[in-house]
Amino acid sequence: MEEKLNYSYKSEEEESVFRGIINKFLPYWPLLLGLIVISVACGWVYLKYATPFYRSSATILIKDDKQGASETSVMETLDMFGGKKNVENEIEVIRSRTLAREVVKDLHLYAPVFVSEKFADKATYNSSPIGIEARYLDSFTVASRIPFVASTANVKVNGVDYAYNQWVTTPWGILRFTPNEKNIKQETDRSYFFALNPVKGAANQLLGRLTVIASSKQSTIINIAYEDDNKKRAEDILNALIRVYNSAAIRDKNTLAANTLDFVEKRLNYVVAELDSVEGKIQDYRTKNKVVNISAQGELYLQTVGANDLKISDLDMQMAVLNEVQRYVAGQSGKGSIIPSTLGITDPVLATQTQRLYELEMQYERLKGTTGENNPAVQSIVDQINKVKPTILENVNNQRRALSAGKQDLAGTNSKYTALLGSIPQKEREL
Numbered sequence: 001m002e003e004k005l006n007y008s009y010k011s012e013e014e015e016s017v018f019r020g021i022i023n024k025f026l027p028y029w030p031l032l033l034g035l036i037v038i039s040v041a042c043g044w045v046y047l048k049y050a051t052p053f054y055r056s057s058a059t060i061l062i063k064d065d066k067q068g069a070s071e072t073s074v075m076e077t078l079d080m081f082g083g084k085k086n087v088e089n090e091i092e093v094i095r096s097r098t099l100a101r102e103v104v105k106d107l108h109l110y111a112p113v114f115v116s117e118k119f120a121d122k123a124t125y126n127s128s129p130i131g132i133e134a135r136y137l138d139s140f141t142v143a144s145r146i147p148f149v150a151s152t153a154n155v156k157v158n159g160v161d162y163a164y165n166q167w168v169t170t171p172w173g174i175l176r177f178t179p180n181e182k183n184i185k186q187e188t189d190r191s192y193f194f195a196l197n198p199v200k201g202a203a204n205q206l207l208g209r210l211t212v213i214a215s216s217k218q219s220t221i222i223n224i225a226y227e228d229d230n231k232k233r234a235e236d237i238l239n240a241l242i243r244v245y246n247s248a249a250i251r252d253k254n255t256l257a258a259n260t261l262d263f264v265e266k267r268l269n270y271v272v273a274e275l276d277s278v279e280g281k282i283q284d285y286r287t288k289n290k291v292v293n294i295s296a297q298g299e300l301y302l303q304t305v306g307a308n309d310l311k312i313s314d315l316d317m318q319m320a321v322l323n324e325v326q327r328y329v330a331g332q333s334g335k336g337s338i339i340p341s342t343l344g345i346t347d348p349v350l351a352t353q354t355q356r357l358y359e360l361e362m363q364y365e366r367l368k369g370t371t372g373e374n375n376p377a378v379q380s381i382v383d384q385i386n387k388v389k390p391t392i393l394e395n396v397n398n399q400r401r402a403l404s405a406g407k408q409d410l411a412g413t414n415s416k417y418t419a420l421l422g423s424i425p426q427k428e429r430e431l
Helices: 002-049 073-078 087-094 097-107 199-208 231-289 296-330 348-371 376-422 426-430
Strands: 054-061 113-116 121-123 130-134 143-150 155-157 160-162 167-170 173-179 192-196 210-214 221-228
Touching: 054 231, 087 210, 087 221, 087 231, 087 348, 087 376, 097 199, 097 231, 097 348, 113 130, 130 192, 155 173, 160 167, 199 210, 221 231, 231 348, 296 348, 296 376, 348 376
Parallel strands: none
Antiparallel strands: 054 221, 113 121, 113 192, 130 173, 143 155, 143 192, 155 160, 167 173, 210 221
């Protein structure tokens, strides 16, 4: 009986509290209803007129000299002008203003087209009735709102008619208007206008929405993402960025290949001239001195002297190569300079060091043009160059001393055999 009374008491108390809450807020029900209606209306307006953003992504596989699986020596030999790349450096190249400006120029992003709507202006991009292109990207006049009316015959800009697909002179510079056949028939109640923005500013805006990161620390794959309020434009920007990046890499490879082939051609011409000169001298010597019938002893002496002469010539050639290497390292080498050949040098370390120096300088020239000399990546390459150069010069000096000693020894041996040849009878020597 006691438990039933307690239960009844609690129910009456809860009902009293609930009734008090209702009586407290009941006079304000119109305000609460108005707030609910306003909230729903605001949400509907936001969803209807808010600009959605799209995110497009792509991946690039980088051939890196520090990460990833190493290639076989056969494949490295076949990839003569491929050149390995560093992932961090390539990320800086992709994010460079140079490539961004190329994308802006290719897609004409400096001249966006807008349509006026009730609450805000909306960019049209591929749904625009026309496209605008400036002939001189550094001299057109910047403008934020230039109204136009497009028809199938021509385009009227600020009341002036201009023909399609021709360079025309306008108050903002020399422009060309291209019709979009799919969207040329625009609605009469919609007004369009275009803007002319600096290429540099459009490139900076592009870079602000661009994300370039490595997929992981040990990976050679770069993930690229771009955010835009137009899905098609985001995809086109990524495709254009990858296209100009590949074109820049191909231009670098072609430059390296052309410089290398030019150097090989010059060295071959030099070697051919030297061989012709040597053969001519041998023929003249045999014809003049009739050394074909010389005695066995004299022939042996001459063979020894000739072999020593060839060795001395080889040492001279090696000395000349070392001099070229020293001039290359000590001189103002850089982009456009040709790496000297180490042909004839028996030390493989020197060839490896000079090739490493050339690769570092090519990386320095390329990064300097895109990121600036104060970039940490550029300074790192400069430090590596400054460390490699003294090592190469020390190696060159050591080899030069060894070659000089060997040349003096051969010269002494030749003097000895020349004296022995002098003991052979004059007549036999002449024969």
